[in-house]
Amino acid sequence: DTGVSQDPRHKITKRGQNVTFRCDPISEHNRLYWYRQTLGQGPEFLTYFQNEAQLEKSRLLSDRFSAERPKGSFSTLEIQRTEQGDSAMYLCASSSPGSEGGTDTQYFGPGTRLTVL
């Protein structure tokens, strides 16, 4: 069983460019979460998918951010017109209700580190 994977692992872009990240969750997990982590801080929640439905979005998710999970499997996170403040680690996690004895534990991918110049 493979874990959560994310691509790319690193992305360097210039301010104003668009970037897209991909997350492949653990295959049987129907819940998928995106988090953002800036240096020296804990991760902060961005958005949540249950299957293909985006059910929750944080205030951190500005209009420049959009996320999709079209077939309820992989998910993409796009940032348009990137700003230097978008530089962070973007983490994806997946879980399944009732898994791990009902703990619904979230398992994280390795993250995508974005640097906006």
Added chain:
Amino acid sequence: AQKITQTQPGMFVQEKEAVTLDCTYDTSDQSYGLFWYKQPSSGEMIFLIYQGSYDEQNATEGRYSLNFQKARKSTNLVISASQLGDSAMYFCAMREGLSGTSYGKLTFGQGTILTVHP
């Protein structure tokens, strides 16, 4: 108000000794879950241990155990027999009860950097 508070920015421990990392939380929910994750310098968040709010026993998982004090709203992580590979950032996180507006997202603390000395 902070929902998760980790008051120790950094901790040092000698190899083979035990260390306790502190975490307090704030919630009005009766049903919630508490998690600890390890984040090495590589960046990946590794799940360590879970404690449910209704669990009467303190959780244990190998060298990891929790000192869960519900009335004090604290869940401290105890790592026994520390190893050099335990050097990492440790995060405490809470998942509050599922509701119409909460779908299980985690709220994280600021983290504690643990350094294990040989």
